[in-house]
Amino acid sequence: MTPRKDLLESVAAHAVVLLAVAFSLYPILWVVSLAFSGTTTLEAQVLPVPAEPTLDNMREVVGSQWVDTQGDSHWLFGRQLLNSLVVSLTTAVVGVGVAIPTAYAFARFEFIGRREGMRLLLATQMFPAVASAVPLFMILETLELLNTRTGLVLCYASTSVPFAVFQLRSAFEAIPVDLEEAAMVDGATQFQAFIKVVLPVARPAIAVTFLFAFMTAYNEFILAATLLDDERAFTLPVVLQRFIGEYDARWDLFAAGAIVVSLPVMLLFYQVQRHMVAGLGAGGVKG
Known part of the structure; x- marks a missing residue:
């Protein structure tokens, strides 16, 4: 097996692994984006990025009192x-x-x-x-x-x-x-x-x-x-x-x-x- 073929197989294997990781992490990114977003509405976007980043949601959840x-x-x-x-x-x-x-x-x-x-x-x-x-x-x-x-x-x-x-x-x-x-x-x-x-x-x-x-x-x-x-x-x-x-x-x-x-x-x-x-x-x- 030639070195070039080994390199192509290694690149293909890493690409498959990266795609699998991205597929698994994508829903988690949505959760993180919602948790740290300052808006309460869901907005369709390819890359979930927090809108108006804030820690208010965390404070409201963790700081609840009775x-x-x-x-x-x-x-x-x-x-x-x-x-x-x-x-x-x-x-x-x-x-x-x-x-x-x-x-x-x-x-x-x-x-x-x-x-x-x-x-x-x-x-x-x-x-x-x-x-x-x-x-x-x-x-x-x-x-x-x-x-x-x-x-x-x-x-x-x-x-x-x-x-x-x-x-x-x-x-x-x-x-x-x-x-x-x-x-x-x-x-x-x-x-x-x-x-x-x-x-x-x-x-x-x-x-x-x-x-x-x-x-x-x-x-x-x-x-x-x-x-x-x-x-x-x-x-x-x-x-x-x-x-x-x-x-x-x-x-x-x-x-x-x-x-x-x-x-x-x-x-x-x-x-x-x-x-x-x-x-x-x-x-x-x-x-």
Whole structure:
């Protein structure tokens, strides 16, 4: 193959990649343009550039306040952001924490009902969230957990556990049993081999599962909108929906809120991806 042909192929490959990146970023540029634009109307333009650039939309979204019965003002958006982060992180920790030993048992041990149990867990993923909204509302109302973070965590964690078990079971099955046997030959117990050998090797899968559980809870809207009616208990998806009314739509505020809401997910992904890379070579044995 001639150098000129190599150069042409390299240029063509880079051009395709650049087109794919531009295609992916173009909608994001529209959101950024709306968020920092001083106008509230959508204007058709090839290159989305903020009209009358301003930070007023960001200030209006982030600086929202609520007044208590004593007349004191409090930072409403900060409380709503805290609601989303607490609920999502707790859901991910509980879901993955319960799923890890469960998935390991399904992957390594033989017991009665093993296959049927996995099928039952998989069947729970076939029902949409809206189908369980009314029963969950009645249960939480009976337990007096409406408009609480605890109620949302219970709902979200109950749906994240089956998905996490299904994901992690495949990861544990892909890890050679020889690694655990080698550790036990050196004197480790089954539990020590699980902690010191299996978990480090499975770290990428655990990190991905944690990220998916967090994002699912962080972006969930239907249950949150059904179970919450106090703006102080709102999560961020419900907050964003309030900018789009029946007779009026504040797309500028919606875009500004969407950018702010996406920042925690971006930061979490940056942290998790380092653990994914670090876990690829961990837990192995020297040969």
